[in-house]
Amino acid sequence: MMVSLVIIPKLTSSEVMALSYFSIKQDLISDCSFVASLAVSVQYEKKFNKHLVTSIIYPQNNKGEPVYNPCGKYMVRFHLNGVWRKVIIDDYLPVDRHNRLLCSATTNKNEIWVSLLEKAYMKVMGGYDFPGSNSTVDLHALTGWIPELLTLHHSDTPFDKDKEFDRMFERFHLGHVLITVATPTLSTEDEERSGLVSSHAYALLDMRKISGHKLIMLKNPWSHLEWKGNFSDHDSTNWTPELVKALNYDPKLQVDIDNGVFWIDYNSLCKCYSKFNFYLNWNPSLFDYTTVIHNTWSARQGPVKDLYNLGDNPQYCLRINCKKKASVWVLLTRHITERQDFAVNRVFITLFVYKNGGHRQ
Incomplete structure (x- = not known):
């Protein structure tokens, strides 16, 4: 049943800017990666005082902040298929027979920005029966930030x-990168023992290096179920007075609160969960030179002939005149x-790179 949420009075700028990752909560829709993306974006806005996701909701006031529309019509700006596009929605949201929201929202009943953003994204992605995604894709759509997948253990x-943690740690605190993490497939026994959810996305909210420990603060989009291992709320061994003071953390108080936010040590992730992934999205302003190319390629023509000849595939030549060492990033967006x-990922794209003017060696 679909009804208008008349119980929500306004979407004023003051209410939207009172952002909190604690209040964001996923509901029935299987979009943990999207909700985790919202949480890290909110944390970025609060930490660096810069608009990121609140700036993509319209209408807005003269400060670029979203405001309530009494007509019930909103526009959301997403980065989709290589360009910024507008998505038009209304304020009708799914509820049960008791008028309880069935979509993601915040615990503050005066805020509907999470529900509006989710509805707009679900409209683009085919509806509320969303089959799932990953956070780099969702964050790229929300912010336009450049995605990177970091796998803890790769066969090649x-x-x-330690090097990767230091890289993420430095860039995270500079505001250069947004980070989410995803668990591998876990057995029911592993889920019960660890407190982690199988094949689930988590928002990375903080990273610390204290007394030789490398700690990460994560948020479960469900706003409940937390890590049970080292540095969990129930860990009475590793939480020293020094750490408790440095992180302004009270394990005894947290034992009675299950809000899905917890600390976990980096070494536990690397040791116990070999397929644990970090999803990184980088600020586009870090890339001094950017070129975007749009092209079409018939899937019927290219992949069918790939076994015999790559000549039917799009081909480009990149020339760089640089006097010092530099990195080149290539982002393919299908x-x-x-x-x-x-939903099925039935078609994929691959990049072949040849040096020496494109000649094979």
Whole structure:
């Protein structure tokens, strides 16, 4: 049943700007990656006092902050299929027979921005029966920030866990990167023992290095169920007075509160969960030179002939005149034209890179 949420009075700028990742909560829709993306974006806005997701909701006041529309019509700006696009929605939201919201929202009944953003994204992605995604895709749509997947243990590339933590730690506190993490497939026994959810996205809210420990603060989009291992609320061994003071954390108080926010040590992730992934989205302002190319390529023509000849595939030549060492990032974005494009992922794209003017060696 669909009814208008007349119980929610306004979407004023003061209410939207009173952002809190604690209050964001996923409900029935299987979009943990999207809700985790919202949480890290909110944390970024509060920490660096810069608009990120609140600036993509319209109408807005003269400060660029979203405001309530008494007509019930809103526009959300997403970065989709390579460009910024507008998505028009109304304020009708799914509820049960007791008028309880069935979509993601905040615990503050005066805020509907989470529900509006989710509705707009679900409209683009085929509806509320969302099959799931990953946070780099969702964050790229929300912010336009450049995605990177970091796998803890890769068969081809050795993983330097300390180097990667230091890289994320430095850039995270500079505001250069938004980070979410995803658990691998876990058995029911592992879920019960660890407190982690199988194949689930978590928002990374903080990173600390204290007394030789590397700690990460995560939020479960469900706003409940927390880590039970080292540095959990029930861990009476590792929580020293020094750590408690440095993090302004009271384990005894947290034992009675299950809000889905918890600390976990980086070493536990690396040791116990070999397929644990970090999803990183980088601020586009870090890239001094950017070129965007849009092209079409018939899937019927290219992949069918790939076994015999790559000549039918799009080919480009990149020339760089640089006097010092530099990195080149190439982002491939396959356009979503129907729901099956991401629900089943039946078509993929691959990049082949050749040096020496593109000649094979």
